[in-house]
Amino acid sequence: MKKNKELARIFERIADALEFKGANVFKVVAYRKAARVLDELTRDIEEIHRAGKLQELSGIGAGIAKKIDEYLRTGKMKKYEEATKDIPDSLLDLLDIQNLGPKTLALANKKLNVKNLVDLKRVIKNGTLAKLPQMGEKKVENIKKGIELFERAHQRLSLARAREIAFSVVEYLKRTVKLKEISPAGSLRRGRETVGDIDILTTGKDGARIIEVFTSFPQTERILAAGDTKGSIIVEGGVQVDLRIVPLKSYGSALQYFTGSKAHNVKLRNIARQRGMKLSEYGLFKGRRMCAGKREEDVYKALGLDYIPPELREDRGEIEKAQMHKLPRLIEKKDIHGDLHIHSNYSDSNATIEQLVRAGEELGYEYILISDHSVSARYAHGLDLKRLHKQWEEIDRLNKKFTRIKMLKGLEVDILKDGKLDFSDEVLKNLDLVIASVHQGFTRNVTERICAAMDNPYVDIIGHPTGRLISSREGYQVDIHKVIEYAAETRTWLELNAYWDRLDLNDVNLRAAKEAGVKISIGTDAHGVEGLSWMGYGITTARRGWLEPGDVVNTYTVNKLLRMRKRQR
């Protein structure tokens, strides 16, 4: 039934796009209707197509039938490509906002360059939307209400928050009832940067009792469902947590199923079918015989696959690699020798260098890079040459005191609006490692400026290369593929900034960087001692980007790290 949903979505998008462009209402209505018919259809559209009976469906006329046929044969639909060309998805998404019609949106796009939700909120706040012809305060007020609803429906949690909530629920359950096995599942277990709802899986005899305990979790705001095998609650801040209870003999297959992703599961089920087996959350079966179910590893094994770590389960080629026994050996926490992006109270952090080095030592690190902001980052109390020298003295002094860990002298220099850096090479060459980052002029030739910075032999790392903030900012106007290419050419390292609201580069870009032969440097961008613990989000994201120890410079010893710098070669 996968194609039913795909086609419904495509027709919905065509309708959105046509509406946005101000097309004839009847056409728009016809596409919306086709979308609804497909969405609600209980039979598989592929079967109906094979039987040549598309036009017998009520609500599907000859024109639409032809398009369905085109899509099912070729995997493409010309009309869709035509209609949505030049209109970004982020813009069409906004049509789901109540009280914001396509005409208004088109006008806001044309006159105020609104392309996404962030833009829309900006033009509401600065009053320019209200000043458009036929708008006014009242209408804008209604749109604002629509945005609130839209956000509530589309809200996703940060990975950090989701981990925190899941951890406290799991600890509470373990403390309160006896459980054999318990684990988070879903997107949280796969380590996605944002999580829609939290899924937890457990085993246990007395299901009703476990659910009762679950729904009495102290931070519960509302109970959505409470049965013998499934419970669903809303906790503080409107976050949904689902708990499922399965028999021990099905724990592995259920964990596999509820970890997802959906696309990964679909492919896995097909492989089972090809082998004459049936895979579900209850187990892997051949006829009535259960081939695997208790352990997740066994499910993969019985399908002829190597075990696939949850972070890879996105149907991005991991199943094919597992068949060929060619999965990457993903990086782990224990491979990391140090943190390569840390701020101290010399710029905008509240931690002293001594506190930071103690924290690094506690984590078992061999080195940490002290990388404060440079002089032009005034908002962050950036360092001028005099204070930089003072910091070096302190680092030298502490390096004598702490012998198990080495503090490296670094700096996060600003890439200025003209592509220059705010310290000369004469200064930079005395540093162990230099990070260069964009903190200003987000729309001004960012790609060129970053490439110019990479030309500098003393710039080792480009910090947070796209500049996005997951919760609130799309990032600079940067051609990340050009940046990756040029990083490979100049042998500059790109950062994986592990701060949970950045995770920049993201999983997809990390993989592209790896394939281009670019080395990755992971830094927490800690602005306090607690920040050092964000390394875990970095590792998870690195794993989602298929990174192996050899792809990440934090796995080097301090000597190798310094030897591998651009300037040594």
Ligand code: DGT
């Ligand atoms: P989220 O919550 O939006 O961040 O994403 P997930 O992946 O956690 O999705 P969710 O919570 O809807 O479902 C959890 C997992 O359960 C999902 O990754 C795969 C599995 N699952 C749920 N519904 C279906 C389904 O209809 N078909 C298949 N094959 N798997 C499903």
Ligand code: CA
């Ligand atoms: Ca989920």
Ligand code: CA
């Ligand atoms: Ca769920």
Ligand code: ZN
């Ligand atoms: Zn920065």
